[in-house]
């Protein structure tokens with residue numbers, strides 16, 4: 001394309017100079033001078049260096065406080081769990097004694113309960129979250145998209161204790177009277193559904209957990225699916241692919257790393273979720289094969305026993321569980337963030 | 353290539369492909385419905401159970417001992433409001449200023465990246481762990497449970513969310529209008545307060561509301577900090593009643609009367625969260641200029 | 646009242662890139678001075694060195710002397726103090742979107758701590774009249790956002806905003822390049838009006854525009870000031886071959 005500037009510039013000889021010739025100016029000349037007060041005021045106004053210095057220090061302090069808080073939390077957790085750390089060492093995590101009277105503590109039952117409920121919750125939530133994300137991003141009619149997305153996000157706005165309340169009075173009876181017997185009848189042979197079904201237990205806790213982590217996974221999944229370039233989708237469609245083939249080939253394949261990130265983020269949430277689980281898991285430090293059996297998670301044992309913990313060692317053991325939970329969620333969240341960051345960075349780079 | 357052979361036109365193939373397409377569509381619709389069912393069930397059940405248990409006494413009375421009927425959760429509502437106000441007063445300013453650092457001072461610096469990462473980590477720490485941290489940081493030193501400890505703990509939980517949203521919102525403020533302010537001889541701190549933050553305000557306020565809504569329903573961090581109480585709140589250095597705590601206690605009790613109160617409390621809690629979010633949105637959306645952002 | 650500008654041995658860098666080399670010139674007071682030159686030659690960098698906006702870029706560096714009136718701006722004063730004396734209008738209109746028209750114009754004073762309502766009212770009206778925008782906006786000064794105006798109106802709003810602090814020098818970096826011909830001619834009229842009271846430096850790609858409004862014109866090339874002379878000289882009998890080539894469109 002020709003540079004328009006050059007066209008503007010005629011040769012000097014032809015350039016009709018209007019230098020300094022008065023224009024036909026619309027009569028908006030303003031008489032009088034600007035109020036002298038202004039110039040005086042502004043000239044006296046200082047360099048603002050003091051304000052800048054103070055403000056810079058203030059925001060830096062606030063930002064550093066985040067670092068400080070995390071360090072402080074780590075410090076007090078270690079300090080307060082010293083007693084238990086010394087008494088049991090790493091054995092703490094592989095023994096299943098939980099005897100406040102004798103002062104013998106091992107966290108294995110809680111680790112077991114946490115792993116089982118989180119794993120089951122993921123098994124239930126991930127396929128559903130994928131369904132929701134695919135539905136919202138690719139299938140849902142445009143006008144419905146916003147409302148459906150809003151509804152699923154609303155799931156995240158309900159407090160944990162309200163989920164627990166609902167689980168106690170609605171989910172538990174359903175488990176006891178309907179879903180439980182059904183599972184026994186058809187899947188009893190697996191041995192996973194043996195023993196008395198009180199309605200409470202590992203499975204009920206997993207179900208309520210899955211509802212709670214679903215919005216996290218589906219919103220991240222939607223985000224990474226949205227980052228898949230439209231051109232790729234159109235390219236696959238242009239080859240004559242059906243919508244499902246397009247989703248599978250273009251969308252899911254491109255988004256899979258990010259989806260894994262979302263799943264891990266959901267896992268982080270599930271590992272630490274407390275109230276709703278505590279209300280329906282039965283709170284018994286057992287390692288049972290049956291999913292109907294009562295269990296205990298790392299988070300729920302803290303919630304349940306902390307205020308009643310008598311004796312320093314007991315309290316210290318509970319705080320050590322908290323420390324373990326802290327470290328595990330930090331690791332899990334770091335992995336998830338790195339994966340999501342990796343995907344969105346890549347797609348941002350492609351977009352450029 | 354498998355995709356190639358799948359895409360080759362062939363009558364049987366086409367049928368199978370379109371069938372699997374329909375099947376997957378159906379599964380995804382069903383899955384979505386399955387997710388919406390519990391949501392709607394919870395909301396409907398909550399409104400039904402809660403509303404039928406609400407009465408004036410609920411909002412005006414403190415809890416009655418077991419066995420006596422009546423009583424309410426007025427002290428919990430007041431207690432929660434006090435704790436949340438305290439948390440917001442600490443958490444929101446610190447969070448916003450931290451976000452200002454990340455966006456305006458820390459861009460491209462290692463320290464900025466580090467703080468950003470740590471904020472994300474803090475965001476993912478389970479609330480029960482924050483509860484223990486609040487206990488170990490404050491309660492242990494005060495030697496008693498207190499609303500102060502609860503407020504500070506919730507504030508700490510708000511900070512990372514507020515910081516990260518503030519940062520993200522500030523990043524969307526165009527460089528050109530910062531330059532305009534600098535060009536007028538406005539000092540940097542004043543530019544940030546009156547131009548950057550002002551322009552990003554709607555997004556920042558939304559972020560603060562989300563942080564608020566999140567901690568408003570938190571129970572676990574209150575267990576070992578506010579602890580709960582059946583009396584009216586008196587001062588910040590005492591155990592204090594809080595709505596989520598009281599719901600938990602009532603839900604786990606064996607009494608029908610208390611179960612009713614738990615439902616009513618949950619309805620009030622959710623309404624409180626929604627109304628405060630809506631109210632702030634409404635207030636901040638008013639007085640906006642025509643054609644402004 | 647405007648003051649003159651004296652530039653001695655000015656050098657500027659972005660990181661390692663040496664963007665301005667040994668610039669020397671004297672810009673007379675109460676007149677319009679045009680700066681022309683091909684894209685990327687350093688015109689914007691130069692005007693940004695005149696009010697210390699250059700150093701808002703973290704990688705930027707400046708050496709040399711710039712005197713605005715009697716003030717050696719890199720030694721005698723803080724950046725904010727200079728910018729209050731040397732106003733700037735940018736290539737793209739950049740009104741503050743959250744502020745009303747009134748507040749946009751008053752922003753330079755209000756954000757610097759001046760709050761006398763009566764004086765502010767007077768200044769806002771005067772500046773908007775100077776910028777030939779008063780008649781178009783006087784009815785919804787406080788109701789409409791600055792961002793709700795058209796592009797040309799926004800640019801005049803930005804000029805009013807710059808004028809409201811009563812600067813001694815007004816720097817305009819391609820103020821009309823994003824505007825249609827009608828708005829452009831309004832802005833040119835404005836410059837013509839304003840140069841009696843202010844010293845104006847205007848960067849432009851449009852040589853007709855330079856010819857129409859400016860007493861003096863400087864030609865930049867590759868970070869150097871090739872020629873600085875009265876506008877009529879530059880456009881009719883430039884001393885330097887490169888200036889002539891550029892003006893006659895032999896290269897761009």
Ligand SMILES: Nc1ncnc2c1ncn2[C@@H]1O[C@H](COP(=O)(O)OP(=O)(O)OP(=O)(O)O)[C@@H](O)[C@H]1O
Pocket residue numbers: 659662664682683684685686687688689690691702
């Ligand atoms: N922010 C920046 N960072 C690094 N280099 C820059 C930056 N801004 C400008 N430059 C470089 O400095 C040189 C001069 O740029 P400047 O913007 O002053 O040119 P200009 O004459 O105003 O061009 P135009 O007419 O296109 O506006 C260019 O080579 C450019 O690449």
Ligand SMILES: [Mg+2]
Pocket residue numbers: 688689690818
């Ligand atoms: Mg330029």
